[in-house]
Amino acid sequence: MSWSECLYRYHLAHGGQFLAGEDDDGLLILPWKDRPLAADLSAASAGRGGTFRYVRARAPVTLAKPYRLTIGAEKALSGGMNALLRAVPGLTELSLLPADVGYPEVTKKRLIRTDNVPFTKLVLSSLDFRSALLACPEDKVEIRPGPGGEGLHLVSVTTATAVGGLAGDGGGWCLDTVSDYEVSLRTEEELAQIARRAEEEFFPRMDRFLELARAACASVTQWAM
Numbered sequence: 001m002s003w004s005e006c007l008y009r010y011h012l013a014h015g016g017q018f019l020a021g022e023d024d025d026g027l028l029i030l031p032w033k034d035r036p037l038a039a040d041l042s043a044a045s046a047g048r049g050g051t052f053r054y055v056r057a058r059a060p061v062t063l064a065k066p067y068r069l070t071i072g073a074e075k076a077l078s079g080g081m082n083a084l085l086r087a088v089p090g091l092t093e094l095s096l097l098p099a100d101v102g103y104p105e106v107t108k109k110r111l112i113r114t115d116n117v118p119f120t121k122l123v124l125s126s127l128d129f130r131s132a133l134l135a136c137p138e139d140k141v142e143i144r145p146g147p148g149g150e151g152l153h154l155v156s157v158t159t160a161t162a163v164g165g166l167a168g169d170g171g172g173w174c175l176d177t178v179s180d181y182e183v184s185l186r187t188e189e190e191l192a193q194i195a196r197r198a199e200e201e202f203f204p205r206m207d208r209f210l211e212l213a214r215a216a217c218a219s220v221t222q223w224a225m
Contacts, residue, residue, distance in 0.1 A: 001194050003041055003053075003163075003175055006202040009195065013203070024053075032214055035060050039210065042158065052162035055173065057213040061153050064225040066145040069120055072111035073160030074137035106133045119225055126219035132212040138172075139209065141216050155220065157213045174201035 001009075004026030011018040016030035027040040041053045095117055101107055103124050110133075114120040124130065133141070140160050146152035163173045174197055186194075 001174065001198050001202075003055075003173075006174065006198045007039070009198055010203060010206055013199075030210070032059065032217075035217070037210060037213060039206070041163075044162075054159045054161075055163055055209065056156060056158040057210055058154060058156050059213055059217050060146070061143075061155055061217050061221050062151045063145075063153050063220065064151060066115075067119065067143060067153060067220070067225065068115045068145070069123070069141070069143040069220075070111070070113045071106075071133065071141040073140050074109040075111075075160075103130055106130050109137070116225075119223065122223040123219045126215065126222060129215040129219035132208070132215035135208045136212045139212060141212065143216065143220055153220075155213060155216050157209060157216065172201060172205045174198055174205070 003024045004020040007026040007028050008018055008020065011028050014030065016028050018026065018028050020026035024041065027038060030037045030039070037057060037059045039055070039057045042056045044052045044054065046052045095114055098117065101117075101121055101124070106124070112120070136157075138160055140158050142154075142156045142158075144154055144156075146154050159173075163175050
């Protein structure tokens with residue numbers, strides 16, 4: 001099923017505000033505590049007119065000081081890259097998290113960069129946040145300051161690889177690039193099977209994805225800066 005179709009079915013089950021047109025541009029805005037949590041696709045040019053699409057979830061938070069944090073997706077080479085970056089300072093604009101920060105279950109398998117190491121140690125002390133990271137090894141977390149002087153920040157979670165039209169399961173999202181015409185040729189039984197697959201695969205993946213965004217928001221606002 002397409003992104004918008006799957007997201008629409010998720011909306012029917014979980015509520016929120018759903019927006020979509022003819023293109024695969026579905027946007028779902030869910031309420032969470034006192035802030036909106038938005039899920040949609042971000043697009044990046046692949047050259048020669050092609051486009052890669054990534055699932056993303058975004059939510060605003062307010063912090064006392066500007067803060068930046070990037071937690072990359074889990075990769076096999078992250079441990080070696082961490083060692084290289086620590087050996088050659090200045091290769092990244094943000095500070096790499098020290099090796100002795102603890103929580104090796106998440107820190108050894110990801111590139112974690114920040115402009116406030118002590119505060120990031122507090123953020124990572126949240127068991128809920130670490131558990132959410134472990135449940136979403138394919139995803140990247142970013143926290144960046146926003147405009148104005150009120151301490152507005154944006155928490156973003158994105159898939160590390162493009163989704164839809166890929167070999168295999170596309171990162172567990174159960175997405176495809178089937179045209180409306182192809183969908184119209186399917187039988188009711190085939191469409192029902194596709195709908196069941198969305199509930200069995202897309203729904204749990206989206207649950208984990210959104211929980212990572214919520215856990216990042218909760219952990220970064222739990223401590224005084």
